[in-house]
Amino acid sequence: MSGVLVVAEARRGELRQVSLELISAAREVKDAAGGSLLVAVLDSEPQRFARQLAADGVDEVLLVPTPTEHYEAHVAQRALEELIETERPALVLLGHTIDSLGFGPAVAARCGLGFSSDVIALHWEGGPLASRGAYGDKLRAEFEFPDKECTLLMLRAGSFEPSAPGGGSAPARTVQLSLDGVAATEHLSFREVATGDVDITKAALLVSIGRGVEDKANIPRFEALAARLGATLSVSRPLVDAGWMSSGRQVGQSGKTVKPRVYLALGISGAVQHLAGIRAVETIIAVNTDPEAPIFGVAHYGAVADMFKVADELERVLG
Amino acid sequence: MKIVVPVKQVAALDDDFELLADGSGVDPECVELDLNEWDAFSLEAALEVRDDAGGGEVVVVTVGDEESEDALLSCLAKGADRALRIWDEELQGADPLAVARVLAAAVAREEADLVLCGVQSSDAVNGATGVALAGYLDLPHVAVVTRLEYDVIRCTATVERELEGGLVEVLRVCTPALLTIQTGINEPRYATLRAIKQARDKPLEVTTPGELGVEEAALVAAAGSRRRQLRPPERGVAAEMLEGTPAQVAARIAEIVHERMTG
Numbered sequence: 120m121s122g123v124l125v126v127a128e129a130r131r132g133e134l135r136q137v138s139l140e141l142i143s144a145a146r147e148v149k150d151a152a153g154g155s156l157l158v159a160v161l162d163s164e165p166q167r168f169a170r171q172l173a174a175d176g177v178d179e180v181l182l183v184p185t186p187t188e189h190y191e192a193h194v195a196q197r198a199l200e201e202l203i204e205t206e207r208p209a210l211v212l213l214g215h216t217i218d219s220l221g222f223g224p225a226v227a228a229r230c231g232l233g234f235s236s237d238v239i240a241l242h243w244e245g246g247p248l249a250s251r252g253a254y255g256d257k258l259r260a261e262f263e264f265p266d267k268e269c270t271l272l273m274l275r276a277g278s279f280e281p282s283a284p285g286g287g288s289a290p291a292r293t294v295q296l297s298l299d300g301v302a303a304t305e306h307l308s309f310r311e312v313a314t315g316d317v318d319i320t321k322a323a324l325l326v327s328i329g330r331g332v333e334d335k336a337n338i339p340r341f342e343a344l345a346a347r348l349g350a351t352l353s354v355s356r357p358l359v360d361a362g363w364m365s366s367g368r369q370v371g372q373s374g375k376t377v378k379p380r381v382y383l384a385l386g387i388s389g390a391v392q393h394l395a396g397i398r399a400v401e402t403i404i405a406v407n408t409d410p411e412a413p414i415f416g417v418a419h420y421g422a423v424a425d426m427f428k429v430a431d432e433l434e435r436v437l438g
Numbered sequence: 439m440k441i442v443v444p445v446k447q448v449a450a451l452d453d454d455f456e457l458l459a460d461g462s463g464v465d466p467e468c469v470e471l472d473l474n475e476w477d478a479f480s481l482e483a484a485l486e487v488r489d490d491a492g493g494g495e496v497v498v499v500t501v502g503d504e505e506s507e508d509a510l511l512s513c514l515a516k517g518a519d520r521a522l523r524i525w526d527e528e529l530q531g532a533d534p535l536a537v538a539r540v541l542a543a544a545v546a547r548e549e550a551d552l553v554l555c556g557v558q559s560s561d562a563v564n565g566a567t568g569v570a571l572a573g574y575l576d577l578p579h580v581a582v583v584t585r586l587e588y589d590v591i592r593c594t595a596t597v598e599r600e601l602e603g604g605l606v607e608v609l610r611v612c613t614p615a616l617l618t619i620q621t622g623i624n625e626p627r628y629a630t631l632r633a634i635k636q637a638r639d640k641p642l643e644v645t646t647p648g649e650l651g652v653e654e655a656a657l658v659a660a661a662g663s664r665r666r667q668l669r670p671p672e673r674g675v676a677a678e679m680l681e682g683t684p685a686q687v688a689a690r691i692a693e694i695v696h697e698r699m700t701g
Contacts, residue, residue: 130601189607192579192580192581193578193579196573215565216602217581217582217599217600217601217602218601220565220566220569220581220582221569221579221580221581221582221599222569223566223569224534224535224538224564224565224566224567224568224569224570224573225569225570225572225573225579226573227535227566227570227573227662228535228538228539228570228571228573228574228660229573229574231659231660232662233662233663234533234534234535234566234570234662234663235662235663236534236564236565236566237563237564237565248666249663252563252671253561253562253668254449254450254451254455254464254469254561255450255451255560255561255563256563256671257451257455257671258451258457258464258668258669258670258671259668259669259670259671259672260665260667260668260669261665261666261667261669262663262664262665262666263663263664263666264662264663264664265664267662270662273566303578303579303611303612303615304578304580304609304610304611305609305610305611306607306608306609307596307608307609307610308607308608309605309606309607309608310598310605310606310607310608311604311605311606312604312605312606323699324695324699348695356621356622357621359622360621360622361622362625366604367604369604372602373600373601373602373603373604373620374603374604375603375604376603380698380699381694381695381698381699383691383695391563401698402694402698403677404691404694404695405677406687406691409453410453411451411453413671415676415677415679416671416676416677417677418677419677419678420677420678420679420680420690420691420694421677421678421679421680422679422680422681422687422690422691423679424684424687425684428684429684429687429688429691430688431684431688432684432685432687432688432689433688433691433692435685435688436688436689436692437692
């Protein structure tokens with residue numbers, strides 16, 4: 120088995136950015152993997168993505184028509200199993216995304232592949248080597264895949280520079296697979312989560328609070344602090360899960376991607392999913408009691424301190 | 439109505455953890471063990487489905503050594519009916535595919551109507567074990583579920599799947615099926631003191647992969663990866679740390695905010 124197979128992602132007629140990140144990661148290792156770089160896209164009308172996916176370094180775009188209009192996990196699972204069987208890649212790259220997490224691990228299990236998810240760096244030393252977080256991202260671990268002819272890796276979105284769309288000369292090939300009757304779920308609808316009265320994506324200054332706030336009763340004082348600073352209050356996921364704040368205020372992968380000039384993170388440890396939402400922020404200031412909190416790895420300024428004491432003192436400074 | 443809930447005892451590093459000198463792992467003295475946060479929500483979802491259906495059984499399963507029994511006991515105290523712990527020394531450090539392979543043998547034996555897993559564990563954060571388990575069992579599956587309505591007459595589940603950026607997909611799946619449950623789907627209950635005491639009287643079976651028909655060779659074949667090395671992360675742009683009293687920190691923050699907002 121040789122070469123790399125990238126599985127692109129599309130949703131509601133749009134190619135997802137992670138697809139181009141996967142292509143760029145694949146380009147880096149394709150020579151070492153000893154073969155061609157194939158990019159497959161599964162969609163009801165896959166040809167609409169052929170041009171964008173023919174990025175520099177791609178050898179062939181595989182268009183796989185699906186019987187379902189939208190992503191369906193079991194259809195994707197079967198399609199990838201068949202592609203691995205016929206194309207025989209040494210490496211399969213998927214995004215570590217909600218859609219791909221719905222079928223990637225099942226394919227790896229059923230086909231006996233090497234496997235790692237949430238991969239943030241990829242190397243090749245006679246075979247793929249994958250780096251990822253361990254112990255809630257406090258440590259880095261490197262994985263190898265001995266005795267595996269094919270390895271499936273799911274790459275964290277935002278960890279690899281995206282390739283420019285198009286620009287290459289890769290031909291497209293339509294691959295007809297028998298996917299009728301494979302779907303095991305029925306799509307009913309899409310729904311946007313209500314954003315409520317505020318739009319945190321438009322704010323220039325965000326005061327963002329996380330688990331460190333400890334109690335719902337403590338939220339009003341940070342609302343007041345945000346108001347004093349002329350900022351908008353946003354939150355990390357645990358506060359929405361607890362029902363303390365509406366999901367319209369949530370920053371992160373499942374919430375909103377924000378890009379204020381300043382993001383003041385109070386009591387937010389910085390889970391991967393949260394950090395995904397603040398990548399484009401110019402200045403991140405983080406206050407957390409845990410010196411090992413991952414947020415300090417991305418923040419521009421950090422303080423190991425109690426968010427309540429700092430908030431009190433900020434109120435005082437603002438007079 | 440039988441619902442199987444695979445759970446995990448997770449390891450959180452305390453503030454001053456140490457790596458073992460050879461990079462093979464973390465000093466076991468430096469970890470705190472607890473039931474995985476996601477599993478509290480999948481258990482609660484299972485208990486709610488059982489109670490709404492007017493009866494049935496919730497079985498919690500874990501792959502782990504004796505220390506992981508605390509996680510099972512806390513599930514029993516919250517209302518699970520029965521627990522199963524599977525362990526063998528060869529499972530030390532097992533990857534998600536090997537764990538899923540073992541769980542598959544246990545879940546197949548139970549003939550469950552629903553299998554509810556947490557989306558991921560807070561320590562390993564693979565997000566893979568549940569869907570890999572569905573793959574081994576050839577069960578219909580939906581990942582990252584934030585709402586679940588089970589129709590006991592039609593044996594269907596109407597679920598919401600949480601996508602990126604505040605988008606939700608509503609879909610229907612026929613059971614038996616496996617769902618991975620996201621945090622926030624419900625409000626996990628606390629166990630009463632009385633229930634915590636009584637949990638020890640509920641059935642807790644301990645078994646091995648071998649007894650479930652999974653030979654060592656099958657586990658080796660299933661394993662998807664091997665960890666070479668564990669090390670502290672190299673941080674990209676390390677934060678400039680603001681030192682001093684909270685008052686000094688606050689004064690610097692006010693300055694930085696002012697500079698950036700007016701600059």
